[in-house]
Structure formats: structure tokens, C-alpha cells
Amino acid sequence: MVDTYALYRRLAAYPRGKLLFSLVFEQAAPYFRTARPRFVELGPHRAELTIRKRRRVQNHIGTVHVIAICNGLEAAMGALAEATIPSTRRWIPKGMEVEYTAKATSDITCIAETDPADWAREGDVEIPVRVKGVRDDGTAVVQGTIRLWVTDKPSR
Template sequence: MVDTFALYQRLSRLPRGRVVFSLVFEQAAPYFRTARPRFVELGPNRAELTIRKRRRVQNHLGTVHVIAICNGLEAAMGALAEATIPAHRRWIPKGMEVDYAAKATTDITCVATTDPADWARGGDVEVPVHVVATRADGTAVVEGTIRLWVTDKPTR
């Protein structure tokens, strides 16, 4: 299993390394390719990426389609989870609740954040990941929570 955060740290030091990391991330999870997320920042408890407004992700109104935005938010959440979770634990998405707050008329920035204390609890726990997608002017277009089910990895 690739250590996502270690790979990000190594590649982000290189010229265009974040672009390379983003492409590798897409290969590991091909359903993110449509949104084409580009990572800006990744670390424990925070991930940030961008989605360019381009024809492939636009709806009939010419705005970025909310499903493409949710795809970007899920990519940010997944990268954050991989960068944050202790090595003896595993995670799976349990649910996603989002509100559509405004039209997505520009490139979109997707940010996922968590409280470090949520990851420190033992046993089977639910970890809420706050997600927000904003336009270039800082207006939130989609905001919500992705809930993760976190458990210990089985012993082998």
C-alpha cells in the first residue's frame, strides 16, 4: 500500500511535483479523472485542491456541475484521510451531506478538514470531515460533511 502523504511530500518538493502527485492520485482512483483535481496542499487534517472550470465539468447553465464538485470534495477527503489516519486503522465513507449555496461560475477550490481529536479516539468511530468548495471570489458554492467509519485493521 502506498503511503499517500509520504508520496505527496516527496513529489511536492519537485518542480511540478504537485501536478505529478495529482496524476498519480487519479490513477489510483480513476473516477476522479473527470474532475481532474489538482492538489494545492495535503497534510494531516487538511487537504486542498482545485478543479478548473472547463467544458467537461460544466452543466447546461455553464457552471461547474455539482457532481463534479462533490467528486473534488471526495478526492480531498480521501487524500486527507490517507494523510491523517494512524497506520493500524482503516476508513470507509459512511455518508455525505452537502448544501448547494451558490452557482459555481469559476474554477473551484475544494477543502477538507478534520479535528485531530476525532482520529485519536479508539474503537469503531465515526469521523466527520468538513468539506467546502469555493469560487475564486471566496464564495462557498457547496458545503457539508462527509462521515467516515474508522476501525482497526484486522490482524493477520
């Protein structure tokens, strides 16, 4: 199994390494490719990526479609989870609640964040990941929570 965070750190050290990581990461789930997420930052408890405003992700009114933004938010959440979770644990998304708060009229920055204390809890736990999509002018266009179900990996 690939250690996503180790791969990011290794590639980010090179010129255009974050772009290469983004291209590798979007292969993890085919629907990520539609949004073409480009990672800006990745570490425990925080991930940030951008989605360019281009025809493929626009809706009928010329703004970035909210589902493309949600794909970006899920990509950020997944990378954050991989960078944060202890090796003895596993995660799966349990649900997503988002609000559309403004028109997505520019490139969108997708941010996912968690609190360290959430990951320190033992047993089967639900962890909230705060997510938001932000326009170039700093206005949040989508914000919400993706809930993760985190459990111990079964012993082999």
C-alpha cells in the same frame, strides 16, 4: 500499499511535483479523472485541491456541475484521510451531506478538514470531515460533511 502522504511530500519537493502527485492520485479511483483534481496542499487534517472550470465539468447553464465538485470534495477527503489515519487503522466513506449554496461560476477550490481529537478516539468511530467548494471570489458554492467509518485493521 502506497503511503499517499509520503508520496505527496516526496513529489511536492520538486518543480511540478504537486501536478505529478495529482496525476498519480486520480488513478486511485477512475471517477476522479473526470474532475482532474490538482492538489494545492495536503497534510494531516487538511487537504486542498482545485478543479478547473472547463467544458467537461460544466452543466447546461455553464457552471461547474455539483457532482464534479462532489468528486473533488471526495478526492480531498480521501487524501486527508490517508495523510491523517494511523497505520493501524482503516477508513471507508459512510455518507455525504452537502448543500448547494451558490453558482459555481469559476474554478473551484475543494477543501477538506478534520479535528485532531476525532482521530484520537479508539474503537470503531465515525469521523466527520468538513468539506467545502469555494469560487475564486471566496464564495462557498458547496459545503457539507463526509462521514468516515474508521476501524482497527484486522490482525494478520
